[in-house]
Amino acid sequence: MSKIKVTPEEFKSFSKYILDISGIALTAGKEYLLETRLSPMLNRLGCKSYGELLKKAQFDSKKELKNEIIDAISTNETYFFRDKSPFQLLQHKILPDLIDKRSTRTPGIKPSIRLWSAANSTGQEIYSIAMTLLEMGVTPQAYNIRLFGTDISDAAIAQASYGLYNKFEVARGLEPARLAKYFTPHEDRYRIKDEIRSMAQFKKMNLMEPFTGLGKFDIVLCRNVMIYFTTEDRRRIYENIAKTLEPDGYLLIGATESLVNDTDLFVSQKYLNSVFYQFKNQ
Numbered sequence: 540m541s542k543i544k545v546t547p548e549e550f551k552s553f554s555k556y557i558l559d560i561s562g563i564a565l566t567a568g569k570e571y572l573l574e575t576r577l578s579p580m581l582n583r584l585g586c587k588s589y590g591e592l593l594k595k596a597q598f599d600s601k602k603e604l605k606n607e608i609i610d611a612i613s614t615n616e617t618y619f620f621r622d623k624s625p626f627q628l629l630q631h632k633i634l635p636d637l638i639d640k641r642s643t644r645t646p647g648i649k650p651s652i653r654l655w656s657a658a659n660s661t662g663q664e665i666y667s668i669a670m671t672l673l674e675m676g677v678t679p680q681a682y683n684i685r686l687f688g689t690d691i692s693d694a695a696i697a698q699a700s701y702g703l704y705n706k707f708e709v710a711r712g713l714e715p716a717r718l719a720k721y722f723t724p725h726e727d728r729y730r731i732k733d734e735i736r737s738m739a740q741f742k743k744m745n746l747m748e749p750f751t752g753l754g755k756f757d758i759v760l761c762r763n764v765m766i767y768f769t770t771e772d773r774r775r776i777y778e779n780i781a782k783t784l785e786p787d788g789y790l791l792i793g794a795t796e797s798l799v800n801d802t803d804l805f806v807s808q809k810y811l812n813s814v815f816y817q818f819k820n821q
């Protein structure tokens with residue numbers, strides 16, 4: 540393993556590069572993080588310094604090194620039914636309200652439910668929502684369901700698309716009954732069943748870039764990602780999210796996050812112990 544240290548100048552230029560390509564702000568003191576996450580790449584490519592690795596990435600026309608750096612630097616921490624309360628909120632408040640509002644009396648027209656998980660990581664968030672829907676009797680047969688998951692990380696999107704999890708990942712947040720019901724053993728891992736897999740679509744997307752061709756959503760989850768961004772970027776992203784949300788739509792953010800310093804487009808609503816956001820004039 541390499542013991543190469545990042546110099547102060549290299550850290551400055553590397554963190555600027557990472558900010559430009561992902562919006563992830565590596566503040567002073569995070570040198571260890573850069574070294575821990577990028578030293579395997581440094582070794583593999585035979586680079587003698589972090590400056591050399593940066594140059595290689597900047598001149599890599601195929602952008603493979605850029606994507607590898609994003610995969611290494613982004614924190615993909617997630618688990619099934621993370622924080623529990625957002626899923627209870629969806630089950631007991633948001634989805635029943637939405638179904639009520641979207642139900643049509645026209646025979647043959649299915650009510651629509653469109654949900655976007657921005658920065659969904661490896662898919663646990665979207666699949667937890669799919670399980671919640673099925674357990675409420677909200678099936679693709681009766682509803683027009685769009686569950687859309689995006690993330691900047693190629694590796695995270697690939698795993699979400701395969702729906703393949705190791706035994707540690709399925710042990711986090713997933714009750715044994717749900718594991719048995721919705722997964723099939725696949726070698727030493729577990730694969731999500733087609734019934735759930737087919738309810739979701741995944742796509743690579745960088746929240747720093749313009750949001751194009753996404754369509755409109757009834758519910759947006761943007762959880763545990765804004766913490767990595769600057770206030771200015773957070774403000775711009777919330778404005779972009781607002782444009783994708785129906786006027787009566789719902790925004791869910793992470794349990795430890797707040798919109799207070801970032802946007803005043805939304806107001807918080809409380810249901811039991813959970814908070815969600817809607818546009819001001821709801």
Ligand SMILES: C[S@@+](CC[C@H](N)C(=O)[O-])C[C@H]1O[C@@H](n2cnc3c(N)ncnc32)[C@H](O)[C@@H]1O
Nearest residue numbers: 561613615617658660691692745746762763764
């Ligand atoms: C900590 S995970 C949160 C996953 C999930 N939302 C949850 O709460 O469990 C943060 C995710 O944000 C993604 N991410 C970081 N920067 C991003 C960006 N600029 N655009 C889109 N996704 C980004 C990372 O790749 C990572 O998968």
